[in-house]
Amino acid sequence: MSADLDAAPVAVPRVGPSPASLARPDDVRAVDVARASDRGARIAAVAIALVWHAVIGLPALLGAWSELAAPAVVGAGWLVVAATGGYAGARLLRGGLPPVPPLVVVLLTVDAVVFAAAGRAQLFTAANWVWGTLGWFFVVALWGRRLPWLAALLAAHSLIALVALLGYEATAPADLTRYAMYVYGTSSLPIAFLTGAAVIARLARDRAATAAATLAVAAERDAAEWAGRERRARLALVSGVAEEVLAELADGRADPADPLVQRRCVLAAARLRRLIAESDDVPDPLLHELRAAADLAERNGLPIDLVAIGTPPPLPVEVRRRLVDPPTAALAEAARWARLTVVAGPDEVAVSLVTPEVDGPGATGPPSRVEDDGQVEHVQERDGEIRWTQTRWRRT
Amino acid sequence: MDADPVAQDVSGNGPVGVAIVDDHPVVIDGVRAWLATEPRLRVLATGDDPDQVLRDAPDADVVLLDLRLHGRMVIDKLAELSAAGRRVVVYSEHTDPATMLAALDAGAAAFLAKHEGREHCVATVLAAASDRPYVPPALAGAMVGDPRPDRPTLSDKEREALLLWFQSMSKASVARRMRISEHTVKQYVDRARIKYTRAGRPAATKAALLARAIEDGLVRPEEIGIYRSQAAADWPTP
Numbered sequence: 011m012s013a014d015l016d017a018a019p020v021a022v023p024r025v026g027p028s029p030a031s032l033a034r035p036d037d038v039r040a041v042d043v044a045r046a047s048d049r050g051a052r053i054a055a056v057a058i059a060l061v062w063h064a065v066i067g068l069p070a071l072l073g074a075w076s077e078l079a080a081p082a083v084v085g086a087g088w089l090v091v092a093a094t095g096g097y098a099g100a101r102l103l104r105g106g107l108p109p110v111p112p113l114v115v116v117l118l119t120v121d122a123v124v125f126a127a128a129g130r131a132q133l134f135t136a137a138n139w140v141w142g143t144l145g146w147f148f149v150v151a152l153w154g155r156r157l158p159w160l161a162a163l164l165a166a167h168s169l170i171a172l173v174a175l176l177g178y179e180a181t182a183p184a185d186l187t188r189y190a191m192y193v194y195g196t197s198s199l200p201i202a203f204l205t206g207a208a209v210i211a212r213l214a215r216d217r218a219a220t221a222a223a224t225l226a227v228a229a230e231r232d233a234a235e236w237a238g239r240e241r242r243a244r245l246a247l248v249s250g251v252a253e254e255v256l257a258e259l260a261d262g263r264a265d266p267a268d269p270l271v272q273r274r275c276v277l278a279a280a281r282l283r284r285l286i287a288e289s290d291d292v293p294d295p296l297l298h299e300l301r302a303a304a305d306l307a308e309r310n311g312l313p314i315d316l317v318a319i320g321t322p323p324p325l326p327v328e329v330r331r332r333l334v335d336p337p338t339a340a341l342a343e344a345a346r347w348a349r350l351t352v353v354a355g356p357d358e359v360a361v362s363l364v365t366p367e368v369d370g371p372g373a374t375g376p377p378s379r380v381e382d383d384g385q386v387e388h389v390q391e392r393d394g395e396i397r398w399t400q401t402r403w404r405r406t
Numbered sequence: 407m408d409a410d411p412v413a414q415d416v417s418g419n420g421p422v423g424v425a426i427v428d429d430h431p432v433v434i435d436g437v438r439a440w441l442a443t444e445p446r447l448r449v450l451a452t453g454d455d456p457d458q459v460l461r462d463a464p465d466a467d468v469v470l471l472d473l474r475l476h477g478r479m480v481i482d483k484l485a486e487l488s489a490a491g492r493r494v495v496v497y498s499e500h501t502d503p504a505t506m507l508a509a510l511d512a513g514a515a516a517f518l519a520k521h522e523g524r525e526h527c528v529a530t531v532l533a534a535a536s537d538r539p540y541v542p543p544a545l546a547g548a549m550v551g552d553p554r555p556d557r558p559t560l561s562d563k564e565r566e567a568l569l570l571w572f573q574s575m576s577k578a579s580v581a582r583r584m585r586i587s588e589h590t591v592k593q594y595v596d597r598a599r600i601k602y603t604r605a606g607r608p609a610a611t612k613a614a615l616l617a618r619a620i621e622d623g624l625v626r627p628e629e630i631g632i633y634r635s636q637a638a639a640d641w642p643t644p
Contacts, residue, residue: 320551398574398579
């Protein structure tokens with residue numbers, strides 16, 4: 011039986027947690043590895059059983075044909091097991107599981123019949139093929155079941171052999187020793203196959219899970235770093251506006267009663283509010299940012315009308331800033347009332363702020379067009395009646 | 407905020423009769439007060455049931471209809487009145503674009519958002535009485551942002567005029583921005599509105615709007631081929 015040892019497991023069967031318990035996203039890779047392992051192990055188990063049956067069992071059976079007590083019965087048993095094993099193997103390779111009870115009944119029946127038909131002379135020879143071969147068909151039939159099931163079936167197998175021994179009165183110490191060797195040899199290899207496969211499968215799954223966890227940690231760290239960079243960039247933007255006026259106020263260089271200083275404060279507050287809104291995770295960031303600006307203006311006592319039509323497409327934060335910044339800045343200087351509108355389509359978003367003209371610095375004149383990059387257009391106009399700030403993004 | 411002084415020769419003979427249908431007496435009183443500032447308008451009947459109001463005032467030229475009566479959207483009633491040739495100006499606090507466009511599809515002569523105020527209200531009713539379009543800013547916004555795949559095709563100028571009118575609510579500002587006259591701005595906006603007579607089910611009011619648009623030279627007769635498919639059934643006989 012030393013040849014049996016050469017048939018060491020080369021792949022792993024499916025053991026351990028079922029795919030359902032591995033369904034968390036982190037474990038997707040682990041599930042993939044487990045699936046690949048299981049597929050390989052199924053092929054190995056079916057191949058071992060059928061090749062063993064054909065390469066070792068058949069020549070021995072044919073070689074000793076004339077010496078068997080009932081060669082036809084032993085041959086028929088061989089064919090039945092070949093057919094049964096072929097059917098179970100096909101089920102296994104297609105990803106299913108063979109039906110256990112009928113297979114077990116067929117295999118154990120053939121087991122007993124062949125022992126009876128082999129005859130006393132061939133009891134311990136390779137021509138009594140069931141002894142060495144059936145263990146591998148048990149592995150195929152019990153695929154996906156726990157190890158104790160296999161142990162129980164192998165025990166039944168050994169019991170049939172023992173009954174045959176007793177029936178043939180082969181109870182001499184030498185026979186019993188050979189029997190013990192055979193039981194050990196035919197049972198240990200299938201059990202070793204399943205056990206070794208289980209260990210390899212677990213190792214593969216653990217390695218995959220570790221790799222997935224490492225990736226997840228790395229992705230999380232990248233995301234955190236990105237968010238941190240964004241926050242720092244926004245803070246730098248705010249600092250430019252808020253820090254200066256705050257410092258001047260603290261030093262007493264700026265007079266809080268000065269309307270210009272007040273406007274700078276309102277503007278800084280509006281920008282702060284917008285930058286805070288920008289970091290919120292909301293489905294419609296552009297409208298969210300505009301709403302934040304409108305809220306602030308309203309809280310400062312300005313009646314404001316915000317009308318939004320259509321759903322803006324996802325826009326890069328840079329584009330959103332260029333769309334939102336000019337109207338929010340103008341909103342900080344608005345008096346009496348304001349009308350903030352958004353018209354959005356998949357290829358165009360137009361934001362507009364209209365406020366009444368009030369006395370103050372600046373002059374009326376034709377619209378001044380600030381086209382920063384051909385993507386977002388910014389038009390500013392004071393016609394003596396209204397102040398009109400318009401930004402417009404077009405898909406290029 | 408310049409409402410259109412559109413009421414050129416409304417009908418020539420007598421004031422325009424208006425019926426107001428709303429389930430809130432305070433709103434009826436408010437609208438009545440708005441309309442009272444315009445001598446060419448006369449409120450003939452008010453109430454919360456369209457059928458009753460029209461029995462009281464069968465000769466009303468324009469029906470001001472609140473789109474939501476007793477908790478129910480009355481688009482079907484609007485369609486019925488429009489099909490019967492009633493000029494219905496819908497006014498509603500429901501200013502989501504889909505509702506406004508649905509009202510136009512059902513044959514409303516105009517859609518007025520309740521917050522749009524007295525000037526737009528008077529101008530809209532006067533325009534409707536003479537089968538002329540009037541597009542208040544909220545409706546312009548709904549038209550320019552119309553996402554429906556079968557929406558009418560507007561020219562670039564018409565879209566731009568609608569957008570700027572919606573944004574600024576000042577035709578003078580739109581005119582300056584587009585470097586055209588206010589009259590031309592109004593023409594672009596009205597032409598866009600006329601194109602919407604194609605959408606939805608045919609209605610006598612839509613045909614009347616179209617006929618007057620041709621008469622006024624707003625659209626040329628050779629341009630109406632595309633409209634005829636749906637409005638033909640209600641084509642007014644001379």
